[in-house]
Amino acid sequence: MSRAQSDSAEPQPIDPRTLLGINSFGQPIWRAVVQAGLFFTVAGLGLSMALGQPPKPELGWSIALLGLVAGIVLPGLATFGGRRRVELFEEGFVVRSMFHTRQHRWTEVSDFVLATMLPGRGMRQTYVVYDAEGDRGLLVRLNRFLSGRGRSLPIGLEPAHMPGNAVTVALTLNAWRERALDRANAEHG
Secondary structure (H helix, E strand, O other): OOHHHHHHHOOOOOOHHHHHOOOEEEOOHHHHHHHHHHHHHHHHHHHHHHHOOOOOHHHHHHHHHHHHHHHHHHHHHHHHOOOOEEEEOOOEEEEEOOOOEEEEEHHHEOOOEEEEEEEEOOEEEEEEEEOEOOOOOHHHHHHHHHHOOOEEOOOOOEEOOOOOOHHHHHHHHHHHHHHHHHHHHHHHO
16 A cells, blocks of 8 residues: 555544534434334334234233334434434533433533443444533443443434534534633633
């Protein structure tokens, strides 16, 4: 391999202006389709239980209804309802999960790093973790034990208007945090 080819194989640094131009992350539509498909599969299993031999309608119809409702509601809320999203502002950021919303100031959080979860052989999920001031509780301690940090962002977030992954999310959040800390230091020093 020539020198020019090996240089082009090295990762190119990302322009901080590009990172600072990103102001939200959300769940991509393809994840909603996969989630809906998984829940509809559960609905199909419930239907086969309700109508199968021997039929078990009391259990089958319940599972079918649960799978159908979850297949519509959860991906719809996450993707189109904006429930799984992170929005960035000059003062801080807001993390919207399925069932709760948290707001943090840039000065109250640590840097953002990547953690990896291995749900099965050959599968790897990478997500972003951080610490926030005042973190306490059993879930925070459990997350710190598993990932080294007390809080995590929802898995599978991508920038709203460009391709990206957990690495892009961590780099962007760190760039916004650094800019906010530099401004705070300039005002106080």
